[in-house]
Amino acid sequence: MTREPRLSWKEVRDQIKTSILDRTYSPGDKLPRDADIADQFGCARSTVQRAMRDLSDAGLVERKRKGGTRVRVDPVTRATVDIPITRREVEKRGSVYGYHLIDRGFFKTPPEIAGKLELPQATEILRVRALHLADHKPHIYEDRWICPDTVPGILEVDLSRESANEWLVMNKPYTRCDLRFYAISATEDTAATLDIKTGSALLVIERTTWIGTAPITLVKAYTAPGYELLTSN
Amino acid sequence: MTREPRLSWKEVRDQIKTSILDRTYSPGDKLPRDADIADQFGCARSTVQRAMRDLSDAGLVERKRKGGTRVRVDPVTRATVDIPITRREVEKRGSVYGYHLIDRGFFKTPPEIAGKLELPQATEILRVRALHLADHKPHIYEDRWICPDTVPGILEVDLSRESANEWLVMNKPYTRCDLRFYAISATEDTAATLDIKTGSALLVIERTTWIGTAPITLVKAYTAPGYELLTSN
DNA sequence: AAAAATATTATGTGCTTACATATTCAAGTC
DNA sequence: GACTTGAATATGTAAGCACATAATATTTTT
Numbered sequence: 001m002t003r004e005p006r007l008s009w010k011e012v013r014d015q016i017k018t019s020i021l022d023r024t025y026s027p028g029d030k031l032p033r034d035a036d037i038a039d040q041f042g043c044a045r046s047t048v049q050r051a052m053r054d055l056s057d058a059g060l061v062e063r064k065r066k067g068g069t070r071v072r073v074d075p076v077t078r079a080t081v082d083i084p085i086t087r088r089e090v091e092k093r094g095s096v097y098g099y100h101l102i103d104r105g106f107f108k109t110p111p112e113i114a115g116k117l118e119l120p121q122a123t124e125i126l127r128v129r130a131l132h133l134a135d136h137k138p139h140i141y142e143d144r145w146i147c148p149d150t151v152p153g154i155l156e157v158d159l160s161r162e163s164a165n166e167w168l169v170m171n172k173p174y175t176r177c178d179l180r181f182y183a184i185s186a187t188e189d190t191a192a193t194l195d196i197k198t199g200s201a202l203l204v205i206e207r208t209t210w211i212g213t214a215p216i217t218l219v220k221a222y223t224a225p226g227y228e229l230l231t232s233n
Numbered sequence: 234m235t236r237e238p239r240l241s242w243k244e245v246r247d248q249i250k251t252s253i254l255d256r257t258y259s260p261g262d263k264l265p266r267d268a269d270i271a272d273q274f275g276c277a278r279s280t281v282q283r284a285m286r287d288l289s290d291a292g293l294v295e296r297k298r299k300g301g302t303r304v305r306v307d308p309v310t311r312a313t314v315d316i317p318i319t320r321r322e323v324e325k326r327g328s329v330y331g332y333h334l335i336d337r338g339f340f341k342t343p344p345e346i347a348g349k350l351e352l353p354q355a356t357e358i359l360r361v362r363a364l365h366l367a368d369h370k371p372h373i374y375e376d377r378w379i380c381p382d383t384v385p386g387i388l389e390v391d392l393s394r395e396s397a398n399e400w401l402v403m404n405k406p407y408t409r410c411d412l413r414f415y416a417i418s419a420t421e422d423t424a425a426t427l428d429i430k431t432g433s434a435l436l437v438i439e440r441t442t443w444i445g446t447a448p449i450t451l452v453k454a455y456t457a458p459g460y461e462l463l464t465s466n
Numbered sequence: 467a468a469a470a471a472t473a474t475t476a477t478g479t480g481c482t483t484a485c486a487t488a489t490t491c492a493a494g495t496c
Numbered sequence: 497g498a499c500t501t502g503a504a505t506a507t508g509t510a511a512g513c514a515c516a517t518a519a520t521a522t523t524t525t526t
Contacts, residue, residue, distance in 0.1 A: 007510095043511085044512065046509095047509085059315060066517090075318065075402055076317045077412075078314070081313075082292060083311075169310075179463070180463055180464075183458075185432070201418040201433075202416055204416075230413055242480080266506060278482090278507095285507090296508095297489075300488090300490080472521100472522080475521090478517070478518095479516070484510085485511105489506085490506100493502080493503090494501075
């Protein structure tokens with residue numbers, strides 16, 4: 001009598017995944033109800049639920065109450081990226097971290113920034129520019145806009161000693177975060193700051209955070225040439 | 234008697250998250266056991282478990298069997314990005330999609346490629362170069378290396394009609410996918426292909442996929458200037 | 467026939483119990 | 497003292513039940 005080992009939710013997930021990939025269920029098709037799949041596999045519905053949630057998280061299927069589960073019509077490669085605090089990232093590589101405040105001042109919020117922060121109207125905003133160093137060489141130049149209404153505490157911080165990056169991450173929770181990656185050619189100013197040639201290709205990581213609907217900060221991180229962003233996995 | 238509404242796992246999660254962010258539990262601290270937290274909230278352990286898994290997925294805490302749950306010492310911004318099939322992406326924007334095979338041939342695997350594919354030794358590999366168009370303008374230039382040992386089926390595909398991108402996604406499941414984002418200045422060749430100026434900054438999306446330990450493909454997607462990668466949320 | 471009320475149904479959530487698994491810690495053995 | 501063995505423990509997984517919720521389908525009403 002071969003001892004029937006209980007199916008784990010991962011096995012269920014993988015079998016369903018296989019059925020999708022081998023076209024037993026094609027994109028757009030509706031899968032059986034959880035309960036029926038559970039019967040089929042001889043497991044509990046909660047196990048199927050767990051498997052399905054994973055497939056849903058991975059972007060392979062879409063689930064709707066009453067509507068059932070269907071195979072996504074537009075398969076995507078879904079990846080997660082971790083963006084650590086810059087100091088941590090540099091130290092983890094075994095490099096010496098350095099930080100240098102370039103300037104700090106209040107400005108009337110430019111339209112582009114107000115739009116990205118979803119600010120209803122232009123207000124006064126704190127702009128902080130700083131340079132992160134790795135082994136005494138420029139690593140990331142960050143151009144940051146901070147909403148003082150949302151984060152009054154930042155006004156008391158000595159940003160020449162502590163980076164806004166770090167202070168915010170450690171002190172200001174956010175409920176929403178938008179990220180944007182793109183490449184630009186270094187302007188003369190940016191190039192000078194990063195000590196590279198004008199026109200060099202730079203990866204820019206643009207991040208906007210909110211707490212509820214209140215915008216916290218928008219930062220454009222101009223990474224030095226050679227910088228790479230990897231998926232975690 | 235105020236009817237005590239049951240706590241949802243999301244409420245539990247948010248409360249724990251708040252406790253972490255307000256320093257009730259500092260980075261590195263050990264949180265109480267799930268069972269104790271459950272008692273504290275008056276809910277079942279499974280609810281705490283659900284909440285904790287979410288926090289763990291989000292990168293806020295680390296969990297280990299027997300070791301318990303502790304607040305991560307290096308908070309990260311964790312984001313998920315969706316990389317759709319190029320055709321879908323173009324069509325979703327309402328643009329007309331076009332595809333053009335540039336060339337296809339067998340080569341001795343260059344060391345850089347072999348390394349990234351984790352191939353033990355240099356073998357023959359299929360290289361496919363193609364251009365994706367949006368509204369008849371170059372959109373993405375892809376330079377792809379495919380392991381024919383892992384994907385013999387690709388040899389039968391008419392790549393001048395169907396893109397390898399699409400065929401692989403639809404026909405070849407992968408179990409592991411590594412992504413890498415970086416910026417480069419367009420070489421003369423790349424610039425000519427994308428019909429842009431030499432030296433323009435390009436965002437490159439490099440993707441490597443495996444099935445088990447068998448490498449499937451490595452593709453470098455050179456995106457046209459202005460291309461942006463956004464987080465899903 | 468159009469609109470509103472109602473029933474149906476598939477997924478979502480929560481509870482409880484039970485057992486699995488990975489670590490840690492301590493006792494016991496050589 | 498170094499090594500092995502085993503107990504203790506916290507998280508991981510699974511079952512099975514009950515009810516919540518949202519979306520759809522059906523019926524009733526106007």
